[in-house]
């Protein structure tokens with residue numbers, strides 16, 4: 001007797017007509033035609049069932065603060081950082097928690113059940129860290145939340161930056177962050193990478209740095225990050241977030257750099273929505289895209305996962321917590337529109353980002369956590385095209401969010417009565 005039996009699911013790897021049996025919050029069996037009693041039977045009806053979406057790069061301390069204390073007029077990264085600097089000292093712990101929890105509600109509704117958030121440690125009061133640690137506990141039953149100690153104003157550049165970051169780690173943040181391209185000089189940036197990797201090695205923590213988020217092709221901190229990763233034996237535990245300068249680098253240099261990154265097993269985290277919005281701002285025309293070299297990095301065997309980065313904050317006035325929107329933009333910016341390309345992009349929102357975050361028990365296989373999303377689409381390509389509706393979101397075998405199918409009723413002579421956005425054929429054979 002199973003707790004739940006999902007019938008007739010399509011899986012992201014292309015298998016169709018699969019049943020998934022769940023018991024005790026875990027996946028007990030994955031096979032076609034499972035005939036067994038179950039407390040609840042859910043008919044997936046040939047729709048895509050996927051493990052949950054995973055966002056490996058977000059800023060939960062800033063989310064949903066759009067317009068506070070004013071809008072970002074130039075739309076640039078640097079004005080965003082300045083604006084956040086105005087807002088930060090005014091933030092109250094309760095308000096931070098309330099906004100973060102509201103975002104987590106949106107995330108759950110979108111099947112986004114694991115998030116790595118950077119937490120700004122620049123203000124020595126560390127209200128942000130205090131608040132997000134509380135949020136991490138509150139949402140633990142339904143979201144895996146990892147917190148990165150992130151020195152937004154610079155580890156060396158900001159007064160007290162070194163002390164504040166270390167105190168934030170002592171308080172219980174999970175990961176060492178950094179922002180080498182924002183330090184005063186290239187040399188300071190490189191020194192910060194070394195110092196932060198040493199802290200991670202000493203504390204046995206992963207590293208996730210905002211690295212080279214600039215159009216400057218000479219911003220080469222990723223080279224130092226890869227080298228220090230190997231020197232400290234941190235292979236596989238280090239992420240380079242953004243890496244936008246690689247877009248503008250000389251091809252010959254990149255041909256040397258990518259193998260060094262592969263040797264260090266760097267997890268690459270582009271943020272397509274934010275990169276296309278914030279980079280290339282000093283260009284006239286032609287204008288650079290500013291996203292790192294996704295296809296080439298994937299082909300070199302690096303683990304690439306996409307982050308949402310921002311939702312309605314000083315840097316980005318858009319966003320909705322929908323990782324399919326992130327993937328949709330990635331397809332356009334990376335020009336990866338082939339069937340196999342789209343499958344890789346879908347992986348970059350799910351399995352690859354789970355690997356970046358080191359999540360255990362993730363996936364659709366016997367013994368994995370019964371964390372699943374049923375989408376109103378038949379396959380990953382269609383899910384990305386439609387930014388498909390999440391019909392059901394399940395955590396440890398329990399449905400924690402449900403949505404009605406998106407169906408339109410038509411009033412047209414001689415045309416179908418209903419259309420399902422995910423179906424090429426009419427939903428019902430009848431016509432008016």
Ligand SMILES: [Zn+2]
Nearest residue numbers: 059118210309
């Ligand atoms: Zn970021």
